[in-house]
Amino acid sequence: MTTSIMSLLSAAALKEHTANGTWGDETIYGIVRRHAGERPDSIAVRDSWRAFTWRMLADAIDAFAADLRGRGVRRGQRILVWAPNRIETIVALIAASRNGFVCCPSPHRNHTVEEIVDLAERASCAAFVYQTGFGSDADRNDIRAPTRVLPSLRHFYELAPLGPDCADKAPFDGLLEHPVDLAGKPVSDPNCVTYLAFTSGSTGKPKGVMHSDNTQLVSAHGIANAWSLGSDTVTLSLSPFAHNLGCGTLWTSIVAGGTFVLHDWARGESLLDRLIETKTDYLVGVPTHAMDLLAELKSRGIAKFDQLLGFRVSAAACPEHVAAELLDHGILPQKGYGMTETNGHQYTLPGDTRAHIVETSGICCPGYEIRIFDPDDSDVELPRGQVGQVAGKGGALMLGYFDDQTATENALNSDGWFMTGDLGVLDDEGYLRITGRKKEVIIRGGHNISPQLIEEIALRHDAIEFAAALPVPHDRLGEQACLVVSLVPGRSASAAEVLDHLAAEGLSRYDMPEFWIRLDRMPLMPNGKVQRMELVRRIRTGEATPEPVTRKETA
Numbered sequence: 001m002t003t004s005i006m007s008l009l010s011a012a013a014l015k016e017h018t019a020n021g022t023w024g025d026e027t028i029y030g031i032v033r034r035h036a037g038e039r040p041d042s043i044a045v046r047d048s049w050r051a052f053t054w055r056m057l058a059d060a061i062d063a064f065a066a067d068l069r070g071r072g073v074r075r076g077q078r079i080l081v082w083a084p085n086r087i088e089t090i091v092a093l094i095a096a097s098r099n100g101f102v103c104c105p106s107p108h109r110n111h112t113v114e115e116i117v118d119l120a121e122r123a124s125c126a127a128f129v130y131q132t133g134f135g136s137d138a139d140r141n142d143i144r145a146p147t148r149v150l151p152s153l154r155h156f157y158e159l160a161p162l163g164p165d166c167a168d169k170a171p172f173d174g175l176l177e178h179p180v181d182l183a184g185k186p187v188s189d190p191n192c193v194t195y196l197a198f199t200s201g202s203t204g205k206p207k208g209v210m211h212s213d214n215t216q217l218v219s220a221h222g223i224a225n226a227w228s229l230g231s232d233t234v235t236l237s238l239s240p241f242a243h244n245l246g247c248g249t250l251w252t253s254i255v256a257g258g259t260f261v262l263h264d265w266a267r268g269e270s271l272l273d274r275l276i277e278t279k280t281d282y283l284v285g286v287p288t289h290a291m292d293l294l295a296e297l298k299s300r301g302i303a304k305f306d307q308l309l310g311f312r313v314s315a316a317a318c319p320e321h322v323a324a325e326l327l328d329h330g331i332l333p334q335k336g337y338g339m340t341e342t343n344g345h346q347y348t349l350p351g352d353t354r355a356h357i358v359e360t361s362g363i364c365c366p367g368y369e370i371r372i373f374d375p376d377d378s379d380v381e382l383p384r385g386q387v388g389q390v391a392g393k394g395g396a397l398m399l400g401y402f403d404d405q406t407a408t409e410n411a412l413n414s415d416g417w418f419m420t421g422d423l424g425v426l427d428d429e430g431y432l433r434i435t436g437r438k439k440e441v442i443i444r445g446g447h448n449i450s451p452q453l454i455e456e457i458a459l460r461h462d463a464i465e466f467a468a469a470l471p472v473p474h475d476r477l478g479e480q481a482c483l484v485v486s487l488v489p490g491r492s493a494s495a496a497e498v499l500d501h502l503a504a505e506g507l508s509r510y511d512m513p514e515f516w517i518r519l520d521r522m523p524l525m526p527n528g529k530v531q532r533m534e535l536v537r538r539i540r541t542g543e544a545t546p547e548p549v550t551r552k553e554t555a
Helices: 011-019 028-038 054-071 087-099 113-122 144-148 213-226 244-256 271-278 287-299 320-328 354-359 405-410 451-458 495-504 532-541
Strands: 043-046 051-053 078-082 102-104 127-131 155-159 193-199 207-212 234-237 259-262 282-285 310-313 333-339 343-347 368-374 377-381 388-394 418-426 432-437 442-444 447-449 464-474 478-487 515-519
Touching (some): 028 213, 028 244, 087 193, 234 244, 244 343, 287 310, 287 320, 343 368, 447 451, 495 515
Antiparallel strands (some): 193 207, 333 343, 388 418, 464 478
């Protein structure tokens, strides 16, 4: 079966971005091979058990690419990866760059087996890399049986969990069937689609975001240059590769040529000790990670921690007091903004004022541009200083949504600006301040939760007449989900029963509401839709009080 992927890439865009230097002619694999030639014995990547030099990493990529090619996987075909943070994911991502495969690392520990099977089927994946026992419902469901019957999926790499006995094991140890000389000549085109990331956004059905090496490298080059990251920089990402922030941090580290440290230690272990032990000087995470680091510093009586040259805090809005506390502890925050569709194009700079760092998301990277448009008319641009919908255009923009031309077209205005759904304002110096969201999505500790999905599943319960899922503020996580319901007259349902219903219908425990409100009568608009802003007002004024709820899972 031949594979063809429609994208937004055009001859005009290619000519423009190449002429102005936004796009180059080097692939991500090409950068790795260059480092392997220039500094073969320097450490490129490490986890808790293993460390690989640039030469070892490049050789491992060649070996995996050869095995895929030997099995018959062809350029443009998709590789799905579902595993905790481990070096095999890095190898798979860069093997895609080498041979023109398309790697999808989006499956997260939050996902269920059913959701992964759906992603694999929708993307017609040819190969599947996974770790046994991983995922939201791994204790109840096995990923192997339902994936073996998918018509496109024929090649499987089952990874065993890592441990102390893995120190000398190469990636995919014991799983490769074909010699490295089958890898073939590396693809030299950095503009073909090599990365596919599924993002839920504000709707229940995930959309597949397509990127090339060049679209991913724009912000990586921008951050590495602006923050003077180089071959001596040790980068640690607290975000998994399932999130674009994790992959973007990997590309930044590869561009810099330093060492990339994977976050693979158990929950509850000390982040501070890991930073000290690895000599990390560039840290990346979400606001929750920043709060956890601050809490650990305070608990250990450490007033100043000056090891880090920067801490990028992105994926969700960073509270101003958190950025200020980082500064007070001697840690320079790199406030940021971006999306899976646009990569991490926005960031503050090392020499910025305290006000810019605390109050804004920084300026745009070279090769990308943002503007503000009327929230009610995406074709009307607003002057600087006015709040409106944030939109972007340039070399960091995705190449479209996989197999969804309608969604791709709907994401752009008539002049090709990508409409983010976020509200913000630009000052005279080009610094962006996010003020809210036009689209509905709950961001819990950097994890996007779809209100629509929760509502759709809740309404399948025969006792629920109306349902609305809303964000409620949380000091550490930013937001949590609150389910507001009204019941069918004469019917009853407890919070516990509704949570059990949500779980039975397939809602991940990571998307489960943590608060609930039951109303006798739901406020409705004239068209019969739930009046969401009225619910927000009632919660804010105390007229309606969210009650904490927790589902008790049974074995």
